Amino acid sequence: MVLRVAVVGAGAAGMSAASRVKRLLRDKAEVVVFEKSGWVSFALCGTPYYLGCRVKRLEELLYYSPEEFTKKRGIKINLYTEVVDVEADARRIRYRTRSGEEGVYEYDYLVLATGAKPRVPREWLMYKNVFALHSLDEADAIRKYVVDNSVKRVAVIGGGYTGIEAADNIAELGREVVLIHSRDHLANKVLDPEMAEVVEEKARSRGVELVLGKRAVSIEGDGGVARRVVLEGGDSVEADAFIVSPGIVPDTALAEKAGLRIGETGAIWTDERMRTSNEYIYAIGDAVETRDIITGGRVWWPFAPAANKQGYVAGTNIAGGDAVFPGVLRSSAFGAFGLYVAATGLREEEASRYGFKPVAATLTARTKAHYFGGGPEIRLKVIADEETGRLLGAQAVSEDASAFWRVNVVAALIWGHGTVWDLFSYDISYWPGANPVWDPIVVAARLLLRHFAKRPWKTLN
Amino acid sequence: MVLRVAVVGAGAAGMSAASRVKRLLRDKAEVVVFEKSGWVSFALCGTPYYLGCRVKRLEELLYYSPEEFTKKRGIKINLYTEVVDVEADARRIRYRTRSGEEGVYEYDYLVLATGAKPRVPREWLMYKNVFALHSLDEADAIRKYVVDNSVKRVAVIGGGYTGIEAADNIAELGREVVLIHSRDHLANKVLDPEMAEVVEEKARSRGVELVLGKRAVSIEGDGGVARRVVLEGGDSVEADAFIVSPGIVPDTALAEKAGLRIGETGAIWTDERMRTSNEYIYAIGDAVETRDIITGGRVWWPFAPAANKQGYVAGTNIAGGDAVFPGVLRSSAFGAFGLYVAATGLREEEASRYGFKPVAATLTARTKAHYFGGGPEIRLKVIADEETGRLLGAQAVSEDASAFWRVNVVAALIWGHGTVWDLFSYDISYWPGANPVWDPIVVAARLLLRHFAKRPWKTLN
Numbered sequence: 001m002v003l004r005v006a007v008v009g010a011g012a013a014g015m016s017a018a019s020r021v022k023r024l025l026r027d028k029a030e031v032v033v034f035e036k037s038g039w040v041s042f043a044l045c046g047t048p049y050y051l052g053c054r055v056k057r058l059e060e061l062l063y064y065s066p067e068e069f070t071k072k073r074g075i076k077i078n079l080y081t082e083v084v085d086v087e088a089d090a091r092r093i094r095y096r097t098r099s100g101e102e103g104v105y106e107y108d109y110l111v112l113a114t115g116a117k118p119r120v121p122r123e124w125l126m127y128k129n130v131f132a133l134h135s136l137d138e139a140d141a142i143r144k145y146v147v148d149n150s151v152k153r154v155a156v157i158g159g160g161y162t163g164i165e166a167a168d169n170i171a172e173l174g175r176e177v178v179l180i181h182s183r184d185h186l187a188n189k190v191l192d193p194e195m196a197e198v199v200e201e202k203a204r205s206r207g208v209e210l211v212l213g214k215r216a217v218s219i220e221g222d223g224g225v226a227r228r229v230v231l232e233g234g235d236s237v238e239a240d241a242f243i244v245s246p247g248i249v250p251d252t253a254l255a256e257k258a259g260l261r262i263g264e265t266g267a268i269w270t271d272e273r274m275r276t277s278n279e280y281i282y283a284i285g286d287a288v289e290t291r292d293i294i295t296g297g298r299v300w301w302p303f304a305p306a307a308n309k310q311g312y313v314a315g316t317n318i319a320g321g322d323a324v325f326p327g328v329l330r331s332s333a334f335g336a337f338g339l340y341v342a343a344t345g346l347r348e349e350e351a352s353r354y355g356f357k358p359v360a361a362t363l364t365a366r367t368k369a370h371y372f373g374g375g376p377e378i379r380l381k382v383i384a385d386e387e388t389g390r391l392l393g394a395q396a397v398s399e400d401a402s403a404f405w406r407v408n409v410v411a412a413l414i415w416g417h418g419t420v421w422d423l424f425s426y427d428i429s430y431w432p433g434a435n436p437v438w439d440p441i442v443v444a445a446r447l448l449l450r451h452f453a454k455r456p457w458k459t460l461n
Numbered sequence: 462m463v464l465r466v467a468v469v470g471a472g473a474a475g476m477s478a479a480s481r482v483k484r485l486l487r488d489k490a491e492v493v494v495f496e497k498s499g500w501v502s503f504a505l506c507g508t509p510y511y512l513g514c515r516v517k518r519l520e521e522l523l524y525y526s527p528e529e530f531t532k533k534r535g536i537k538i539n540l541y542t543e544v545v546d547v548e549a550d551a552r553r554i555r556y557r558t559r560s561g562e563e564g565v566y567e568y569d570y571l572v573l574a575t576g577a578k579p580r581v582p583r584e585w586l587m588y589k590n591v592f593a594l595h596s597l598d599e600a601d602a603i604r605k606y607v608v609d610n611s612v613k614r615v616a617v618i619g620g621g622y623t624g625i626e627a628a629d630n631i632a633e634l635g636r637e638v639v640l641i642h643s644r645d646h647l648a649n650k651v652l653d654p655e656m657a658e659v660v661e662e663k664a665r666s667r668g669v670e671l672v673l674g675k676r677a678v679s680i681e682g683d684g685g686v687a688r689r690v691v692l693e694g695g696d697s698v699e700a701d702a703f704i705v706s707p708g709i710v711p712d713t714a715l716a717e718k719a720g721l722r723i724g725e726t727g728a729i730w731t732d733e734r735m736r737t738s739n740e741y742i743y744a745i746g747d748a749v750e751t752r753d754i755i756t757g758g759r760v761w762w763p764f765a766p767a768a769n770k771q772g773y774v775a776g777t778n779i780a781g782g783d784a785v786f787p788g789v790l791r792s793s794a795f796g797a798f799g800l801y802v803a804a805t806g807l808r809e810e811e812a813s814r815y816g817f818k819p820v821a822a823t824l825t826a827r828t829k830a831h832y833f834g835g836g837p838e839i840r841l842k843v844i845a846d847e848e849t850g851r852l853l854g855a856q857a858v859s860e861d862a863s864a865f866w867r868v869n870v871v872a873a874l875i876w877g878h879g880t881v882w883d884l885f886s887y888d889i890s891y892w893p894g895a896n897p898v899w900d901p902i903v904v905a906a907r908l909l910l911r912h913f914a915k916r917p918w919k920t921l922n
Binding site: 043049291303305325328332335340342404405409411416421424425427428432453459461 | 473504506507510515516521522524752754764765766767769770773782783784785786787788789790791792793794795796801803804805830831832833862863865866867868869870871872873874876877878879882883885886887888889890891892893894895896898899900903907914916917918920921922
């Protein structure tokens with residue numbers, strides 16, 4: 001008997017699950033993927049680099065070619081095919097092709113990898129020069145309009161990761177860019193203000209105009225062409241093209257039709273084996289919530305590494321194996337204006353909100369040994385709980401890639417329930433061409449230890 | 462009453478302890494450092510780069526100037542002053558200055574930071590063109606002889622870290638270099654053969670001649686000038702200058718005079734507060750052994766980060782505080798021939814020796830996302846225990862600094878007692894300019910998981 005597995009969504013998570021099932025069961029499983037766009041295994045994280053022409057062709061943003069999946073891995077893929085309904089009791093999905101044909105597929109297991117969708121007012125998108133950057137096709141449209149038409153001045157609305165990277169890439173092309181963000185600081189979901197300031201300073205030094213602390217309330221134009229974005233308070237910003245990157249929400253439409261439990265975050269609930277409230281339906285990727293390892297609560301954290309791993313975990317379990325996805329630390333990273341920016345865990349203000357008593361060390365240091373020229377500077381912040389000494393989060397910004405890696409090191413310590421004493425004691429290696437003998441991580445630990453001077457030393461080892 | 466603290470050895474460890482005591486006790490402590498050379502706070506790890514002239518002046522290898530310690534931190538430093546005896550019962554040391562004057566200092570606490578010494582046959586050093594690279598003065602002598610005399614062909618004896626880095630730096634100057642190592646592979650104390658091979662291949666591609674698997678048994682010469690090194694089996698290698706880097710041993714002479722317990726490794730025993738078997742004597746740095754976090758046994762692991770931290774810990778405890786140094790993971794790193802090389806934990810063969818059942822994943826992958834050009838390749842090896850899934854070690858080699866950092870990430874997971882399931886699940890961040898979405902670390906985890914497919918998933922979270 002062949003196990004029939006349907007996967008909705010051919011993004012990274014969906015293809016990861018599909019591949020895993022076929023790898024484990026081979027001919028004992030039929031895996032059919034339904035994707036409403038024409039793309040498979042795409043990297044949305046790469047779209048800003050397509051705008052900036054670092055990535056020349058959209059096809060470069062695919063992790064694997066469709067043939068890799070169909071011919072080599074034996075997965076069936078239906079492109080331009082939208083799944084419109086899930087009949088959970090009958091274990092059946094209904095789909096519709098681009099040409100309007102309808103069909104039905106009966107599954108043993110269903111995997112929902114429906115992703116997220118941008119929150120953009122529909123009326124904004126009526127203008128031909130307003131774009132929402134959340135698909136490969138949209139990225140293509142932006143590049144055609146902005147780059148190929150040599151648009152002079154571009155307004156980017158939304159200063160999260162994608163907005164920042166879009167602004168950077170368009171500025172790199174020599175266009176005027178104004179980046180509008182509703183909060184006082186960029187990337188406020190992952191960076192504390194004193195960290196975001198480093199990014200802002202660098203953005204301005206590269207000629208990007210920043211409008212911070214003002215929400216965009218409407219877009220005005222004429223003849224189908226947007227002319228200006230109006231901000232709360234009444235100011236407006238004129239531009240020739242508008243890229244809207246206002247954040248995303250999980251796409252739970254099908255999950256709701258299937259009667260699945262929606263979690264407190266608004267995303268699809270699953271257990272740690274990625275199974276939804278229906279035992280024959282798994283859900284993965286940007287549409288699902290997961291566990292916050294630090295707070296123990298639920299969190300919606302739509303990033304590619306989690307999505308890929310959730311696909312692997314769901315696929316393993318569907319194929320009769322045993323795997324769990326324990327949750328996330330809220331790790332994330334981006335790059336812009338020549339900077340590497342990374343963060344993990346809770347921000348300082350956020351930590352208070354979750355009932356911790358945060359103490360923090362923020363420092364600016366050189367990334368390498370002084371006799372190797374010292375390397376670029378890094379600004380590093382590490383946050384810990386004053387009651388327990390437990391590490392809660394880290395953020396770093398530098399022209400040096402070690403900002404990214406140092407945050408990953410702190411994340412690995414947080415994953416193991418490390419304390420400020422572990423941050424100091426952990427056996428980080430040293431080579432003068434890679435770090436100073438007192439690595440900035442260890443210096444941060446020394447600063448944090450001042451808050452714990454009277455406590456007994458408490459490491460994991 | 463002023464606490465009298467004597468520190469023997471002005472290297473990184475000694476000065477770290479001295480600084481910490483003064484920082485905590487200020488005028489309530491007198492801290493006197495005794496150093497037989499003329500250098501303070503020196504970076505022996507930097508000596509190969511002085512040979513290669515990347516570091517122009519020896520002074521650049523000092524972390525801080527002597528004035529930083531004497532004027533700013535209030536530490537007394539006696540240079541060219543050798544401590545010749547410790548009278549532990551009387552809490553007194555005897556010292557002798559360069560000019561032959563003798564003196565006595567009575568301490569409340571003594572810190573031994575006597576370091577390590579090279580194991581070089583005395584008769585080899587009788588030749589004016591044979592050098593042992595283990596001090597700033599010796600580095601200076603080598604550079605004067607090799608570089609300033611434009612020596613044509615240099616033989617480096619010993620293919621550990623320092624020998625490899627010395628060979629690389631001298632090759633960079635355009636000299637012929639032959640690197641002789643007694644084992645079949647370079648850096649065999651930290652790398653498994655298939656990892657060392659990457660380094661060897663790169664060394665040869667840069668014109669460095671490698672003679673592996675042959676021990677140097679003698680040096681022959683005439684008129685005070687060495688001509689050749691004779692290898693076991695009878696072959697010999699001719700050169701114009703010889704740099705001997707045959708490994709080091711802990712300098713325990715004073716510890717033995719003081720009647721302190723010497724550990725099973727041959728280095729000074731201390732507890733985790735860095736106190737020796739005498740309650741008034743602490744010992745730190747390359748002269749002491751410590752705990753091996755992975756095996757639970759004792760290990761002598763003479764590297765700068767541990768030495769510095771041990772100094773901080775000893776200083777804290779002497780000043781009445783509370784700090785411990787839990788031990789090491791055997792993390793280490795070096796750089797040569799354009800490669801970053803790093804390792805932590807046990808090698809595969811070593812893991813068997815300690816009673817583990819090692820399984821390993823070794824892979825070659827790109828360091829960045831494909832649409833960021835993929836970055837240089839990395840070879841990465843991760844070792845785990847088949848019985849428990851516990852991570853035991855990691856090694857990496859790449860032209861990209863991420864080899865160094867990826868090993869540090871695995872080390873942080875090992876520090877927290879992570880398993881192969883944690884290696885997969887841990888929330889590593891992703892930015893296409895820094896890593897692929899399936900980071901090589903996670904790919905290694907997937908390969909390792911094949912050995913554990915039938916086990917219940919077991920993470921720290």
